[in-house]
Each structure stands twice: as structure tokens, then as C-alpha cells.
Amino acid sequence: MTKQLSLAGKPVDPPVVLAPMAGITNLPFRKLCREQGAGIYVCEMITAAALVERNPKTMRLIEFDAEEETRSLQLYGVDPDGMRRAVAMVAEEDLADHIDLNFGCPVPKVTRRGGGSALPWKRELFRQIVTAAVDTAAQAGIPVTVKMRKGIDDEHLTYVDAGRIAEDAGVAWVALHGRTAAERYSGTADWEAVASLKAALEIPVLGNGDIWEADDALRLVEESGCDGVVVGRGCLGRPWLFGDLEAAFRGRSAAGGQGREGGFERRLPTLGEVAQVMSRHAALLVDWIASAETYETRRNIPAEEHGCKEFRKHVAWYLKGFPVGGELRRSLAMVSSLAELDDLLGKLDADAPFPESALGKPRGRTNSPGKVTLPEGWLDDRDDCTVPEGAELDTSGG
Numbered sequence: 001m002t003k004q005l006s007l008a009g010k011p012v013d014p015p016v017v018l019a020p021m022a023g024i025t026n027l028p029f030r031k032l033c034r035e036q037g038a039g040i041y042v043c044e045m046i047t048a049a050a051l052v053e054r055n056p057k058t059m060r061l062i063e064f065d066a067e068e069e070t071r072s073l074q075l076y077g078v079d080p081d082g083m084r085r086a087v088a089m090v091a092e093e094d095l096a097d098h099i100d101l102n103f104g105c106p107v108p109k110v111t112r113r114g115g116g117s118a119l120p121w122k123r124e125l126f127r128q129i130v131t132a133a134v135d136t137a138a139q140a141g142i143p144v145t146v147k148m149r150k151g152i153d154d155e156h157l158t159y160v161d162a163g164r165i166a167e168d169a170g171v172a173w174v175a176l177h178g179r180t181a182a183e184r185y186s187g188t189a190d191w192e193a194v195a196s197l198k199a200a201l202e203i204p205v206l207g208n209g210d211i212w213e214a215d216d217a218l219r220l221v222e223e224s225g226c227d228g229v230v231v232g233r234g235c236l237g238r239p240w241l242f243g244d245l246e247a248a249f250r251g252r253s254a255a256g257g258q259g260r261e262g263g264f265e266r267r268l269p270t271l272g273e274v275a276q277v278m279s280r281h282a283a284l285l286v287d288w289i290a291s292a293e294t295y296e297t298r299r300n301i302p303a304e305e306h307g308c309k310e311f312r313k314h315v316a317w318y319l320k321g322f323p324v325g326g327e328l329r330r331s332l333a334m335v336s337s338l339a340e341l342d343d344l345l346g347k348l349d350a351d352a353p354f355p356e357s358a359l360g361k362p363r364g365r366t367n368s369p370g371k372v373t374l375p376e377g378w379l380d381d382r383d384d385c386t387v388p389e390g391a392e393l394d395t396s397g398g
């Protein structure tokens with residue numbers, strides 16, 4: 001039975017979470033998404049060590065907009081003591097209202113050292129880290145959640161064990177990306193695994209992976225019985241997806257549980273409307289960078305140029321499938337000022353309709369599977385609690 005999702009007693013309605021994405025889900029991007037629909041919008045991954053050391057880049061990444069009702073912070077850590085210190089800092093300094101723990105990162109530099117998606121294999125260490133976070137956060141009434149993958153590879157699945165451990169530790173929910181670390185972003189997400197986890201746990205389970213359109217979210221809930229969804233790459237270049245998701249979930253309830261056939265309004269902006277969102281996204285990035293207090297976090301280049309450079313990676317996602325000439329596309333992807341951006345956006349065919357061909361299609365990372373490199377002897381003893389050496393990253397973000 002699907003449960004009403006809530007955090008610290010407050011309903012999460014619709015049950016939609018913006019997936020933490022390093023290099024993407026900064027304050028401006030979250031604001032853009034939040035303006036479209038309700039839900040929880042998680043910041044970029046923050047490493048426990050960098051937070052405790054008050055690394056300037058990290059302190060910048062944990063800034064929230066005054067209008068962010070649920071300040072949602074994702075922490076990465078491999079050491080129970082380090083995690084306790086980081087969570088205590090969040091609690092004492094009132095830095096966030098929700099802490100999500102990252103146990104899903106498949107990046108080789110992380111798994112090679114036993115972090116991210118490699119860590120739940122060490123179930124006792126995993127228990128200690130999650131318990132340290134939950135117990136410390138509880139003193140300030142901050143709910144903790146866990147985000148994870150299915151496991152290291154098909155021979156080393158961890159998600160059901162990890163889900164049970166996290167449930168025992170007292171997390172508010174677990175979110176499962178239906179892929180192993182070895183799969184990275186290849187193939188399709190295994191929603192049956194989400195159903196298995198839902199069947200195994202009492203606490204809410206959120207499904208994640210390959211929600212490209214709002215009806216995918218409803219289908220994931222229907223097929224797996226999960227209590228909510230976490231949406232990542234589907235919103236790249238499409239922050240209005242959160243409006244569709246809200247309409248879809250509300251449409252479903254209004255239609256008395258008729259599911260996706262109940263119908264909901266899907267936003268299909270014209271190229272002119274997309275251009276307006278692009279312009280606003282870039283301006284928000286520039287404003288945010290300009291507000292940085294120290295030169296160090298500004299990368300020593302003018303805020304406008306820095307913001308426009310940050311925006312460049314979003315250009316191809318926004319324009320995907322629209323009829324835009326190669327030269328204009330290239331110029332947009334090299335933009336250095338807001339005036340230049342607006343000038344180039346003015347050259348687009350504002351009336352071009354949203355390309356149906358881009359609907360339901362993967363966007364962002366879609367790399368191939370690969371062997372997961374682990375620390376030597378990592379698989380030998382699941383109950384060994386030794387903190388993996390060098391895995392406590394000291395930089396946050398991507």
C-alpha cells in the first residue's frame with residue numbers, strides 16, 4: 001500500500017523529490033524547479049569532511065534560498081565519527097531541515113576507496129554511519145533519509161539488507177535507484193527492485209531511475225507500489241517537468257485513483273517559452289555567483305562570465321530536438337554574457353512547437369556498464385567495520 005509521504009510530520013505532496021545532482025542542483029536550479037511544482041529539492045552532494053572543515057566551496061553549496069521551506073542537504077561520508085560531526089554541525093548551526101545520505105555514487109574514484117555504492121556491502125559500517133547520522137539529527141528533530149543503488153553488481157546486491165538496516169536505524173525513507181554501480185547509467189532502471197524493496201520494508205520507499213515524463217512517475221508508483229519518486233536527468237533542460245509531476249499526481253487523486261488514464265495537463269513549451277526559461281536560468285546563476293562573499297568561490301572571473309560559463313552545460317538539454325542550426329547552437333554553448341545570451345536567444349524561432357521526438361527519451365548521462373573497482377579484499381568480510389582509507393572525499397559537488 002502506498003503511504004502518504006511526510007518529513008518531520010509535514011506531508012510531502014506530491015511525493016516528488018528532485019534528485020541531488022552534483023554540478024546541477026545548486027540554488028538557482030532548485031529555485032527554477034521549485035517555481036514549477038511542489039516537492040523536495042535536494043542540494044548537490046556535500047562531503048562530511050569538507051563540511052566540517054568549512055571548505056569555502058562546500059559552504060557555498062549548502063546555501064539555500066529564503067523561500068526554500070525544506071532545506072534538503074545530501075551528505076556523503078564513510079566514517080561514523082565524521083558523519084556524526086557533520087550532522088552535529090548541521091543541527092547546531094541550523095543548516096538544513098532534512099539530511100539525505102548518499103550511498104549510490106558509482107564514480108570509480110569513490111568506489112575504488114570503498115565509498116558511495118560500494119559502502120553498503122560493509123553492512124556493519126553502513127549501520128554505524130546511518131545510526132550516527134539518525135541519532136545525532138534526531139536531537140534537532142531533523143529527519144534523515146538514505147539514497148542508494150541496488151548494489152555493486154548483480155552478484156553483490158545490497159539494497160534489501162541496506163534498506164532493513166536503514167529502517168532499523170530510524171531513517172524516514174529510503175530511495176532506490178534501480179541500477180547497480182556496475183551498470184552506471186546504462187540500460188533501463190529495474191523498477192521490480194523498487195517493488196521488492198517496498199515489499200521488504202515498513203518505512204516509505206521512493207523509486208528512482210528513468211523518469212523522463214510525469215506519466216513514468218505514475219507508472220513507477222503503480223508498478224512498484226512505491227511511496228514517491230526521485231527525479232534526476234528527466235528535468236535537465238526541463239524544469240517544468242515538476243509542474244507536470246504535480247499535475248499528474250494531483251490528477252490521479254482527483255480522478256479517484258484512475259491512474260495515468262485519468263489525464264493531466266502536460267506542459268509542452270514553444271521554443272520561445274524555453275528561451276525565456278533559459279534566460280532566467282542564466283540570470284539566476286549570475287545573481288547567485290555575484291552574491292558570493294569571497295573571491296575564492298567566484299573563481300577569479302567576473303560573476304557574469306562565470307555564471308554564463310556554468311550555464312553552458314544546460315544549453316544542449318534545453319534545445320534537445322528543437323530545430324536550431326548548428327552554428328547558433330554552438331554560439332549558445334559558448335556564451336559569456338547575459339546580453340549575448342539574450343541576443344542569441346532572440347534568433348531562435350519562438351513559435352517552434354515542443355518536439356514530440358524529445359519526449360520520453362533519456363537525457364544527460366547514459367554511459368556504458370563497467371567493472372567496479374573496489375579496495376583490495378573489500379568483498380571478503382561484510383561485517384568488517386574498518387573505515388576505508390582515503391575515501392572521505394574533501395571536496396563537495398561533482
Ligand SMILES: Cc1cc2nc3c(=O)[nH]c(=O)nc-3n(C[C@H](O)[C@H](O)[C@H](O)COP(=O)(O)O)c2cc1C
Binds near residue numbers: 022023
Ligand atoms: C550529473 C549527475 C550528478 C549526480 N550527482 C549525484 C549526487 O551528488 N548524489 C546522488 O545521490 N546522486 C547523484 N546522481 C544520481 C541521481 O541522483 C539519480 O539517482 C540518477 O541520475 C538516476 O535517476 P534519473 O534516472 O532520474 O536520472 C547524479 C546524476 C547525474 C546525472
